[in-house]
Amino acid sequence: MTISRRKLLTTGLAVAGAGLAKKVHAQPSPPATAPAAAPPTPAGKGSVVVPNGSLLPWTSRGGVKVYHLVAGALKHEIAPGLTIDAWGYNGSTPGPLLEANEGDRVRIYVTNKLPEATSVHWHGILLPHGQDGVAGLTQRAIMPGQTYRYDFTFDRAGTYMYHPHSDEMTQIALGMMGMIVVHPRGGPQAVVNGRRVRDYALMSHEWMVPIGTRRANPLAMNDFNVLTFNSKSFPGTAPLVAEVGDLVRLRLANLGPMDHHPIHIHGHHFDLVATDGGPVPPPARHPETTVLVPVGTTRTVELVARAPGDWALHCHMTHHAMNQMGHGAANMIGTDTRGLEARLGRVVPGYMTMGQAGMREMAEMDMTQPANSISMMGGKGPHGVIEMGGMFTILKVRDKLPAGDGDPGWYAAPPGTTAVEATADDLARDGIKP
Numbered sequence: 001m002t003i004s005r006r007k008l009l010t011t012g013l014a015v016a017g018a019g020l021a022k023k024v025h026a027q028p029s030p031p032a033t034a035p036a037a038a039p040p041t042p043a044g045k046g047s048v049v050v051p052n053g054s055l056l057p058w059t060s061r062g063g064v065k066v067y068h069l070v071a072g073a074l075k076h077e078i079a080p081g082l083t084i085d086a087w088g089y090n091g092s093t094p095g096p097l098l099e100a101n102e103g104d105r106v107r108i109y110v111t112n113k114l115p116e117a118t119s120v121h122w123h124g125i126l127l128p129h130g131q132d133g134v135a136g137l138t139q140r141a142i143m144p145g146q147t148y149r150y151d152f153t154f155d156r157a158g159t160y161m162y163h164p165h166s167d168e169m170t171q172i173a174l175g176m177m178g179m180i181v182v183h184p185r186g187g188p189q190a191v192v193n194g195r196r197v198r199d200y201a202l203m204s205h206e207w208m209v210p211i212g213t214r215r216a217n218p219l220a221m222n223d224f225n226v227l228t229f230n231s232k233s234f235p236g237t238a239p240l241v242a243e244v245g246d247l248v249r250l251r252l253a254n255l256g257p258m259d260h261h262p263i264h265i266h267g268h269h270f271d272l273v274a275t276d277g278g279p280v281p282p283p284a285r286h287p288e289t290t291v292l293v294p295v296g297t298t299r300t301v302e303l304v305a306r307a308p309g310d311w312a313l314h315c316h317m318t319h320h321a322m323n324q325m326g327h328g329a330a331n332m333i334g335t336d337t338r339g340l341e342a343r344l345g346r347v348v349p350g351y352m353t354m355g356q357a358g359m360r361e362m363a364e365m366d367m368t369q370p371a372n373s374i375s376m377m378g379g380k381g382p383h384g385v386i387e388m389g390g391m392f393t394i395l396k397v398r399d400k401l402p403a404g405d406g407d408p409g410w411y412a413a414p415p416g417t418t419a420v421e422a423t424a425d426d427l428a429r430d431g432i433k434p
């Protein structure tokens with residue numbers, strides 16, 4: 001049997017983990033020093049901020065807010081190095097966030113530029129039967145080239161979603177989903193109980209993008225390898241920012257195909273204040289650090305920014321905070337592969353096995369990547385490699401943010417407050433024998 005060098009390398013790199021890999025120093029480093037991508041949507045007067053996303057514009061016609069969604073194909077960058085062919089709305093995935101106020105009468109036009117029929121369901125909104133957007137059940141499907149009109153009134157404040165109810169397995173898998181935020185009557189509250197409100201929307205998604213390709217596979221039921229917040233994987237995720245004492249509201253939504261996501265915050269506790277079913281009564285609220293966001297739900301949590309720092313915010317499923325993991329690799333942890341390397345080195349010069357001591361080395365070395373793929377673990381942080389990817393972002397809390405509430409950069413902890421290697425004196429003083 002002949003082993004093609006190309007095949008070996010491709011296989012090894014594709015699993016990007018406990019398999020084969022070739023070390024090459026001439027290649028550029030994995031992308032990203034800071035996890036800043038596109039700047040967050042500028043906050044209006046209390047408007048929702050969509051990291052890496054945008055708000056859907058509207059016009060007022062005779063007291064009615066008029067919106068226009070255009071379903072179609074687009075190219076989307078998940079993180080520097082990985083661009084996919086996706087479907088979405090108005091050129092983005094997720095589609096722009098639709099923001100309105102309780103009591104608003106709205107008219108939403110939906111144009112279908114997809115190659116197949118679609119419809120839009122207004123998930124969680126209480127509305128008349130004929131506006132519910134279920135193709136075949138409540139309306140005819142919107143055929144390619146057609147524009148439909150939806151008319152209804154947002155009668156409850158809350159966090160909701162929109163998505164196709166026509167071949168939704170394909171359309172959602174390819175990126176068609178969006179969020180809806182309905183503020184209380186009178187508009188967003190920029191200040192609550194004397195605290196400035198930082199209102200953020202993050203939509204979870206999961207994709208199966210075979211390594212080196214550009215198209216998510218809608219038939220996938222597991223082995224999702226690209227996990228995203230607002231369709232971005234770390235280090236492509238833009239940070240969230242707040243000042244100490246601010247009320248941070250996180251509107252979390254999940255329209256991924258299959259998986260629920262336990263979203264975890266560092267350095268803070270939060271209260272679950274609402275779901276897409278309505279507000280949680282104050283006596284029922286309790287502190288958590290992780291909230292499960294099941295498929296087809298929204299969860300709104302609130303916290304008070306407690307202390308300056310760069311606080312991780314991520315899905316706690318370990319495979320959801322990684323990039324493009326392969327699942328077909330042998331488990332090499334603890335194995336002695338020196339003999340293997342010597343033999344394979346004869347046919348693949350420079351061959352090395354990886355993963356014997358864990359996966360960290362994958363993040364540390366400059367490795368060749370197959371075309372259109374991103375490294376398994378995130379990017380470089382202020383203290384070395386951040387061994388995370390996927391559904392991971394950072395809440396950056398500062399005493400004072402830069403003008404315009406931009407990315408303040410990495411947090412510089414006060415001298416003497418960062419964990420460091422223990423000294424011999426430390427060990428002797430406390431009787432520790434490593």
Ligand SMILES: [Cu+2]
Binds near residue numbers: 259260261262316391
């Ligand atoms: Cu998850």
